[in-house]
Amino acid sequence: KELIAEAEAFKAQTKEEVEAFRIKYLGKKGLLNEYFAEFKNVANDQKKEFGQAINTLKNTAQDKVNALKAELENASDNSTSNLDLSRPGEPITIGSRHPISIVKNQIIDIFSNIGFNVSEGPEIEDDWHNFTALNLPEYHPARDMQDTFFIQTNPDILLRTHTSSVQVRYMENNPPPIRTISPGRVYRNEAISARSHCFFHQVEGLYIDKDVSFADLKQTLQYFTTELFGKAKIRLRPSYFPFTEPSAEVDVYWGLETETDYKITKGTGWLEIGGCGMVDPNVLTNCGIDAEEYSGFAFGVGIDRIAMLLHQISDIRLLSENDVRFLEQFKSAL
Numbered sequence: 497k498e499l500i501a502e503a504e505a506f507k508a509q510t511k512e513e514v515e516a517f518r519i520k521y522l523g524k525k526g527l528l529n530e531y532f533a534e535f536k537n538v539a540n541d542q543k544k545e546f547g548q549a550i551n552t553l554k555n556t557a558q559d560k561v562n563a564l565k566a567e568l569e570n571a572s573d574n575s576t577s578n579l580d581l582s583r584p585g586e587p588i589t590i591g592s593r594h595p596i597s598i599v600k601n602q603i604i605d606i607f608s609n610i611g612f613n614v615s616e617g618p619e620i621e622d623d624w625h626n627f628t629a630l631n632l633p634e635y636h637p638a639r640d641m642q643d644t645f646f647i648q649t650n651p652d653i654l655l656r657t658h659t660s661s662v663q664v665r666y667m668e669n670n671p672p673p674i675r676t677i678s679p680g681r682v683y684r685n686e687a688i689s690a691r692s693h694c695f696f697h698q699v700e701g702l703y704i705d706k707d708v709s710f711a712d713l714k715q716t717l718q719y720f721t722t723e724l725f726g727k728a729k730i731r732l733r734p735s736y737f738p739f740t741e742p743s744a745e746v747d748v749y750w751g752l753e754t755e756t757d758y759k760i761t762k763g764t765g766w767l768e769i770g771g772c773g774m775v776d777p778n779v780l781t782n783c784g785i786d787a788e789e790y791s792g793f794a795f796g797v798g799i800d801r802i803a804m805l806l807h808q809i810s811d812i813r814l815l816s817e818n819d820v821r822f823l824e825q826f827k828s829a830l
């Protein structure tokens with residue numbers, strides 16, 4: 497009886513202790529075998545009681561070993577017994593996309609639906625790709641339209657002022673037909689204010705094939721602005737760029753009767769979003785494309801300006817300050 501109580505009270509911290517306990521009671525030379533051997537020496541009238549006692553002891557010891565083993569097993573795989581499952585979890589802070597990326601991706605989607613691919617090029621550019629190939633020879637006064645950051649002169653190396661440089665590279669390396677858009681960062685030496693920065697982002701588009709017309713250009717821009725802004729009215733205002741002829745500025749109407757009203761930051765009326773035109777034959781020739789056989793159109797829009805319109809951002813500088821309180825607000829956007 498004492499042994500039964502002792503077996504019941506037994507506690508173990510390690511597997512070794514459990515094993516020692518098992519050997520002591522249930523092992524070949526253990527207590528139980530000793531008692532079983534003793535059985536034949538017990539007086540007949542006590543056999544029943546003795547037999548029951550050793551059976552109980554055997555079961556108790558066996559149960560104990562099993563229970564202790566299971567317990568130690570659980571503890572060793574870091575079981576839930578030590579964990580407070582009711583504790584609230586740590587919040588996971590998910591990042592958000594930058595509004596420039598959101599709008600850039602939207603524009604890429606819109607143009608890839610009509611067969612345009614995406615091309616990219618270097619931000620540090622040479623004179624040929626940024627200016628000369630685009631019909632802007634040295635000393636041409638139109639170079640002053642874009643205040644340029646020069647990194648080195650003679651030969652001139654500069655920060656690209658537009659992604660038209662990528663279009664030049666693309667035409668030099670790919671035969672027509674060409675349908676490509678070139679998104680990227682560009683640099684201009686302008687005073688920094690709420691409206692303009694010394695760097696911003698553009699998407700320029702280029703379409704070169706046989707018999708491309710100005711109507712194709714206008715319809716493409718109409719499709720683009722409608723997809724981006726909702727029901728949009730556009731206007732092409734005659735303008736000048738050295739690399740296109742004829743050239744135009746692209747205006748979008750933020751009128752009260754359009755469905756885009758809720759996206760307006762302030763005011764209504766015509767708003768310029770970029771430039772466009774038919775690629776000047778000189779540019780095609782400079783890039784190794786037969787200007788007799790092929791024609792094309794090009795356009796360029798500012799991503800920052802469009803992002804500011806769509807997301808009611810009042811100051812362009814917010815886009816590059818990396819203030820988390822600003823960036824966090826775009827979590828729900830695409």
Ligand code: PHE
Nearest residue numbers: 658660771772773794795796
């Ligand atoms: N490259 C011009 C700019 O950055 C925009 C433009 C592109 C105009 C294509 C016409 C055609 O100002």
